[in-house]
Amino acid sequence: xxxxxxxxxxxxxxxxxxxxxxxxxxxxxxxxxxxxxxxxxxxxxxxxxxxxxxxxxxxxxxxxxxxxxxxxxxxxxxxxxxxxxxxxxxxxxxxxxxxxxxxxxxxxxxxxxxxxxxxxxxxxxxxxxxxxxxxxxxxxxxxxxxxxxxxxxxxxxxxxxxxxxxxxxxxxxxxxxxxxxxxxxxxxxxxxxxxxxxxxxxxxxxxxxxxxxxxxxxxxxxxxxxxxxxxxxxxxxxxxxxxxxxxxxxxxxxxxxxxxxxxxxxxxxxxxxxxxxxxxxxxxxxxxxxxxxxxxxxxxxxxxxxxxxxxxxxxxx
Amino acid sequence: xxxxxxxxxxxxxxxxxxxxxxxxxxxxxxxxxxxxxxxxxxxxxxxxxxxxxxxxxxxxxxxxxxxxxxxxxxxxxxxxxxxxxxxxxxxxxxxxxxxxxxxxxxxxxxxxxxxxxxxxxxxxxxxxxxxxxxxxxxxxxxxxxxxxxxxxxxxxxxxxxxxxxxxxxxxxxxxxxxxxxxxxxxxxxxxxxxxxxxxxxxxxxxxxxxxxxxxxxxxxxxxxxxxxxxxxxxxxxxxxxxxxxxxxxxxxxxxxxxxxxxxxxxxxxxxxxxxxxxxxxxxxxxxxxxxxxxxxxxxxxxxxxxxxxxxxxxxxx
Numbered sequence: 360x361x362x363x364x365x366x367x368x369x370x371x372x373x374x375x376x377x378x379x380x381x382x383x384x385x386x387x388x389x390x391x392x393x394x395x396x397x398x399x400x401x402x403x404x405x406x407x408x409x410x411x412x413x414x415x416x417x418x419x420x421x422x423x424x425x426x427x428x429x430x431x432x433x434x435x436x437x438x439x440x441x442x443x444x445x446x447x448x449x450x451x452x453x454x455x456x457x458x459x460x461x462x463x464x465x466x467x468x469x470x471x472x473x474x475x476x477x478x479x480x481x482x483x484x485x486x487x488x489x490x491x492x493x494x495x496x497x498x499x500x501x502x503x504x505x506x507x508x509x510x511x512x513x514x515x516x517x518x519x520x521x522x523x524x525x526x527x528x529x530x531x532x533x534x535x536x537x538x539x540x541x542x543x544x545x546x547x548x549x550x551x552x553x554x555x556x557x558x559x560x561x562x563x564x565x566x567x568x569x570x571x572x573x574x575x576x577x578x579x580x581x582x583x584x585x586x587x588x589x590x591x592x593x594x595x596x597x598x599x600x601x602x603x604x605x606x607x608x609x610x611x612x613x614x615x616x617x618x619x620x621x622x623x624x625x626x627x628x629x630x631x632x633x634x635x636x637x638x639x640x641x642x643x644x645x646x647x648x649x650x651x652x653x654x655x656x657x658x659x660x661x662x663x664x665x666x667x668x669x670x671x672x673x674x675x676x
Numbered sequence: 677x678x679x680x681x682x683x684x685x686x687x688x689x690x691x692x693x694x695x696x697x698x699x700x701x702x703x704x705x706x707x708x709x710x711x712x713x714x715x716x717x718x719x720x721x722x723x724x725x726x727x728x729x730x731x732x733x734x735x736x737x738x739x740x741x742x743x744x745x746x747x748x749x750x751x752x753x754x755x756x757x758x759x760x761x762x763x764x765x766x767x768x769x770x771x772x773x774x775x776x777x778x779x780x781x782x783x784x785x786x787x788x789x790x791x792x793x794x795x796x797x798x799x800x801x802x803x804x805x806x807x808x809x810x811x812x813x814x815x816x817x818x819x820x821x822x823x824x825x826x827x828x829x830x831x832x833x834x835x836x837x838x839x840x841x842x843x844x845x846x847x848x849x850x851x852x853x854x855x856x857x858x859x860x861x862x863x864x865x866x867x868x869x870x871x872x873x874x875x876x877x878x879x880x881x882x883x884x885x886x887x888x889x890x891x892x893x894x895x896x897x898x899x900x901x902x903x904x905x906x907x908x909x910x911x912x913x914x915x916x917x918x919x920x921x922x923x924x925x926x927x928x929x930x931x932x933x934x935x936x937x938x939x940x941x942x943x944x945x946x947x948x949x950x951x952x953x954x955x956x957x958x959x960x961x962x963x964x965x966x967x968x969x970x971x972x973x974x975x976x977x978x979x980x981x982x983x984x985x986x987x988x989x990x991x992x993x
Contacts, residue, residue, distance in 0.1 A: 427955070427957070483826075484826065485825050485826040485830075501818050501819075501821075502818075502821060504818075504819060506818060506923070507924070508802050508818075508923055508925060509800075509801065509802040509925060509926035509961070510924055510957065510960070510961075512924040512957060512958060513802075513921075513922060513923050513924035514922065515921040515922065516921075516922060518954050519836070519915075519918035519921065519922065520838065520914045520915070520917070520952070521837065521840070523838070523839060523911075523914065530955075531954070532952060532954060594840075597837045597840065598836075598837070600837070600849075601835070604830075604833075604836065605830060605831065605832065605833060605836065605922065606823070606825055606830050607824070607825020607826050607827055607828070607830035608825060608826060609826035635837070635849060637832065637835050637847040637848070637849060638847075640744070640753075640827065640829060641829060643827070644827075
């Protein structure tokens, strides 16, 4: 029997899964809390050891990790909540520990790859995947290949300026899409409005507010919460129109926790998108949908990555 | 002897050139005024007939044409200044007339392809080409392939929103990069400032103003003209930072008439770009340069296209 292993490095959980060759349901999986200190790579190796098959051959390990990282050299420059990994050669470490090929990429790219191979994007050749969560991440499939750019830094679609000199973004710049429409931005806008004294059922909620609380308030017809979601959706819809002009994908897949707000986000987003394209040709045959793989997108993306990296599968890419 | 033919369809001129296989200096070239009426395709065919080689074999014809068009089917949906071409099957027409393979793409894509194969972008694998002229066009090379998207409508980088509800764009939307930083936008902003009574040496110039006049005034230290160029450059620099985050190219090539304004545009553009990237990693090893092929970019891009389309050269792509 031949196997692949997939790893999803998260700020809270390390997850690992074992897949038989040709299958996408795990034969085994395990998780452990991400260590804040010490050597998180050792915890990761221990997790892989636990599910390592007793017999047979492991063809490769795929790793999804929050960026920024260099997918070619397998080096993690920095990753949220794992301060120990600074310019850390994670791929080399796992390769030397286990003696099998290791492929690594950032979690948004691999979520896109996972949705393309196993989820909402199956059969498409030009895929735009956007995850709206604490931040806004993305992965883009261009003509059946993940968009990486010269140094693996491409597809940061959350970091385009949508309002010149707008609110501060997590990256240090101003007015980025992420600073106006991420979960963090939605929560911040609600906090700011409450601080200005605007009436809202959110005023009685536990603080600091989360985007999920704002979504609940919007669903309960709270005017402030609805306005904040509508504005975020309009920024997303306009930016998405730009992304259609840039990439002309046949499918847009929206993932991440904020998308679970549902219609209060998706209806104004789609209306703005329709009103903002240059010509309706960009919408012809376009599928706009939500992600299917949920929390497993990173693992399945890592599986797709290590499979695609295997020499026997290169020709099929 | 084997040959390729290249055609550049412009709003003013139709140009055609004959190239020997393996060469990029034309063995013959000819141009004719673009007919406003009648059958422009017949004028194009006559031009090709004039330079058709007396002996030897023509391996293919490449055609650069202002979009929107479908590069796969070779159909021109509409093209500026040639009202007769509405959903016109230009590739089929030329194929049937001359009995050789015909490949077609829009002029901005082919200028990018030309600069990549024969000009400023040689040796790069990830190229961003932006032409700032009447409008703002673009072509993008992603991992050695021209970015087309699902229906050939990709790479319209001039049509992203940079100022929500900003000035009207030629495409009908508002606040696009093209509406704030194209030659048309620069001239319009100068006209508007003069209409408001702002003092400027432009007030005594022949009207309507052109971007070239505004550039000359800026070079002569006219405060209004300088401010307009600086603002356009800042919009371009911020948008370009976003394009670096999206594509992570190793080279950015700026073409088009407005770029000939030189330092008054390029200095503030580069300063804004440097200040607007998320991390300096996007600038590491990045070349920012101007186009090399000038008016020949379309012809040489059409040559590169027909060469790449030839079965014998498919493997080298």
